[in-house]
Amino acid sequence: MNARRSQVKEPDSSTFHWIFKFGPKHQVDTGDQSKFSPGGPLSSDSGDNLGNDHSNDPKTSSGDEMEIDSNASDLETDEPIAPDDLRSVATRSFLSWLSMDVQSDQHPRIFWISGKPGSGKSKFLKSIIEDTRTRDLIGQSALILSCFVWRTGSELMQRSIQGLACSLLYQLLLEDEVLCDRLLTDPRTQREKDYGDWSLKDLKDVLKASLQITGKPVCIFLDGLGEIDPSEDRMDLLNWVEELSRIHQVKICVSSRPEVEFRSRLQGFPSFPLHYLTSQDILNYVFNAFYPDFISRDQFSDLCQLVRAACSKSDGVFLWVVLVVKTVVTGIIKHDTPSELQERLEALPSEIPELCETMWKRLDPT
Numbered sequence: 001m002n003a004r005r006s007q008v009k010e011p012d013s014s015t016f017h018w019i020f021k022f023g024p025k026h027q028v029d030t031g032d033q034s035k036f037s038p039g040g041p042l043s044s045d046s047g048d049n050l051g052n053d054h055s056n057d058p059k060t061s062s063g064d065e066m067e068i069d070s071n072a073s074d075l076e077t078d079e080p081i082a083p084d085d086l087r088s089v090a091t092r093s094f095l096s097w098l099s100m101d102v103q104s105d106q107h108p109r110i111f112w113i114s115g116k117p118g119s120g121k122s123k124f125l126k127s128i129i130e131d132t133r134t135r136d137l138i139g140q141s142a143l144i145l146s147c148f149v150w151r152t153g154s155e156l157m158q159r160s161i162q163g164l165a166c167s168l169l170y171q172l173l174l175e176d177e178v179l180c181d182r183l184l185t186d187p188r189t190q191r192e193k194d195y196g197d198w199s200l201k202d203l204k205d206v207l208k209a210s211l212q213i214t215g216k217p218v219c220i221f222l223d224g225l226g227e228i229d230p231s232e233d234r235m236d237l238l239n240w241v242e243e244l245s246r247i248h249q250v251k252i253c254v255s256s257r258p259e260v261e262f263r264s265r266l267q268g269f270p271s272f273p274l275h276y277l278t279s280q281d282i283l284n285y286v287f288n289a290f291y292p293d294f295i296s297r298d299q300f301s302d303l304c305q306l307v308r309a310a311c312s313k314s315d316g317v318f319l320w321v322v323l324v325v326k327t328v329v330t331g332i333i334k335h336d337t338p339s340e341l342q343e344r345l346e347a348l349p350s351e352i353p354e355l356c357e358t359m360w361k362r363l364d365p366t
Contacts, residue, residue, distance in 0.1 A: 090272035099137040109245035112266040113255040115274035118319025121255040142217040149224040165203040225256040275316030
């Protein structure tokens with residue numbers, strides 16, 4: 001059940017460090033999400049200038065720490081927003097959602113992390129789940145459950161609603177021994193001996209009842225909603241997620257691509273598009289990939305324009321950058337000149353399927 005999560009590589013030490021940099025807002029902003037919509041001030045062609053050397057922490061011109069007001073209304077302008085401000089809006093909303101009182105009916109129970117394919121959604125969620133500061137925010141007594149849907153997994157349970165329900169129930173029972181003892185008296189648990197014996201309805205009912213009686217706050221992370229098996233109905237999945245989120249002490253963070261079904265159902269909840277927020281993460285990755293194993297710091301400085309071009313072409317998609325780094329490293333090993341490396345980059349398509357095909361054709365048969 002944890003196969004997909006185990007397959008997600010650990011992020012670089014500098015990747016996604018910004019998520020805990022800005023403190024949570026007093027309120028979760030569920031209103032205008034236009035700053036995160038294509039063409040809005042946070043769109044990839046307006047404020048997020050890839051390749052600029054932004055510091056790890058917000059600074060004033062004098063070098064002192066910048067005090068960030070908990071009211072983000074000053075960011076809601078028609079002017080392009082700098083990456084640090086962009087991230088502060090997103091992270092303060094997310095951290096506020098994590099720390100909100102789950103018993104209150106005044107707060108949204110779902111947070112949506114959207115992102116293009118390959119933008120690092122699974123890696124982001126894994127880093128959040130495993131960071132001790134997450135538990136500090138949601139409360140030490142809270143239960144954290146997670147599922148990473150995996151369409152290419154070898155078993156149907158890794159990409160089905162039934163598999164999700166089984167995994168969540170299993171994790172919940174591991175965390176709550178008292179609940180486990182209570183469920184053993186349920187006639188259904190005595191009758192069914194294997195997960196294949198359970199109907200989806202019974203599984204959903206038992207999970208719902210378990211979440212209701214556990215008595216503890218529960219935060220669920222569901223990664224890759226769009227990875228559900230094609231035989232499953234996405235609307236059924238979303239209906240079920242919303243049903244679980246209406247349980248009094250439950251909140252759910254989901255991730256998916258910004259596809260039509262998910263936008264139509266999730267756009268009313270607080271959210272952010274991950275691919276708009278990763279420009280500095282991508283630059284850090286590129287620098288660490290090249291220096292010092294392949295080039296010196298001086299050489300890296302000479303290749304800055306090349307690196308910036310690669311990052312700007314990535315449009316926030318980490319997987320694209322990972323693949324491009326491989327082809328540039330190949331060029332460096334072959335002693336390509338900077339101009340030849342530039343030609344390599346310019347010849348690469350911006351979409352991942354076409355990029356993979358191009359790299360495959362370039363493989364040296366020897």
